[in-house]
Amino acid sequence: MxxxxxxxxxxxxxxxxxxxxxxxxxxxxxxxxxxxxxxxxxxxxxxxxxxxxxxxxxxxxxxxxxxxxxxxxxxxxxxxxxxxxxxxxxxxxxxxxxxxxxxxxxxxxxxxxxxxxxCAAITALSASGISTHRFCYEGFLPSKKKSRCDLLHSLKKEKRTMIFYESKHRIIESIKDIINEIGKNRHIVIAREITKKWEIIYGNKAELILSWIKEDQNRYNKGENVIIIDGYKELKNINISEKIINTFTILRNILSLKQSVFITSKIHKINKNILYQYAIKKEEK
The missing domain is CATH 3.40.1010.10 (Tetrapyrrole methylase, N-terminal domain)
Known part of the structure; x- marks a missing residue:
């Protein structure tokens, strides 16, 4: 019919x-x-x-x-x-x-x-594990570095989930620019070769995503990429005593974030989430 x-x-x-x-x-x-x-x-x-x-x-x-x-x-x-x-x-x-x-x-x-x-953007978003309630689609990142950096800088405090396309030729440089302009700790997801044999969806902090891509040349010399960036989270003022900050800072200089938060919370009996928020806010400045 x-x-x-x-x-x-x-x-x-x-x-x-x-x-x-x-x-x-x-x-x-x-x-x-x-x-x-x-x-x-x-x-x-x-x-x-x-x-x-x-x-x-x-x-x-x-x-x-x-x-x-x-x-x-x-x-x-x-x-x-x-x-x-x-x-x-x-x-x-x-x-x-x-x-x-x-x-x-x-x-x-x-x-x-x-x-x-x-639609690659929506397919990748649905599997990203990042909020889908509000998002913006930005298309391909600009090919020229200055234009790319200017755009990313303007989106640093965008609260909606952001979706970009990027080619295999520029994926490493674009992730570096995301780290520099938006922050090394911002959670992002890379979705490569969606629906194809070598499909892979991987999420982590921006700086760890960069390391992950560089580990295997197949992650940057083949296929098209969807980049999904978690929106900016506006944190409320966090009131932490100077004593707690000093303890955390000393530990952070020698230990991982997770270990520093755990030990500081035990010493001063403070909620770990408050310390995590403090650390994120400090590192994004």
Missing amino acids: SLLKKTGILYIVPTPIGNLFDITYRALQILKEVDLIACENIKHTNILLKYFKIKNTLTSFNKNNEVQKNNDLIKKLKKGNTIALVSSAGTPVINDPGYLLIKQCHVLNIQIIPLPGP
């Missing part, structure tokens, strides 16, 4: 970000039945179509030809054609071409039907 309701519709069709079985039955049916598939990479999309034995007409629609192709696609839609918009992987328009086309469809009252489906 056909899923197309009428002609002159732009379908936004998410495709797998790795595992081909993540595509929906509805997406496959739409890809079979539309008049045209506008895709970011014809060769890449053909692999998907061939796997599911789908034959259809494809046209290139990427960042290099987006402006000139917009008018062509709009003309086809106005004539009553149905078009599926797909990116190389994941949900179209998220860091991919298509925004201008969709905006023009709204202006011209051309119907747009979005399908739900894969």
Whole structure:
């Protein structure tokens, strides 16, 4: 049974970000039945179509030809054609071409039907163990160091969970900048190769994430990365006596944070969480 309701519709069709079985039955049916598939990479999309034995007409629609192709696609839609918009992987328009086309469809009252489906940012967030109640998506970190550092510095006190994309080529430098601009103790999660054979999701303090990446070159020379950064936690004023601070400081110079907190709490009978908050606040200054 056909899923197309009428002609002159732009379908936004998410495709797998790795595992081909993540595509929906509805997406496959739409890809079979539309008049045209506008895709970011014809060769890449053909692999998907061939796997599911789908034959259809494809046209290139990427960042290099987006402006000139917009008018062509709009003309086809106005004539009553149905078009599926797909990116190389994941949900179209998220860091991919298509925004201008969709905006023009709204202006011209051309119907747009979005399908739900894969998105690396949301998939990684769901498994991160970091709060999902409020978050912001920042896309790819800037490739130039100064721009990257400026952006990270501006987000140091962002309270929402932050999601970024980063390439294998810059992951180490970006983690270093996160340490310098946001803090070595901020909890972050790296999600690599989501849904693929070598998928890995790992979270820790930023400085320990850097060490972890450097341990194995496969962690920085292959695949795409999603970086998830825990939001800024505004700590209330912590009133700790000078005596307690002196004890903690002496111990911290020779012991780990965990050991220093444990011993200080035992000596002065103070709640360990208060000491942890004091230590975090001090180290983030």
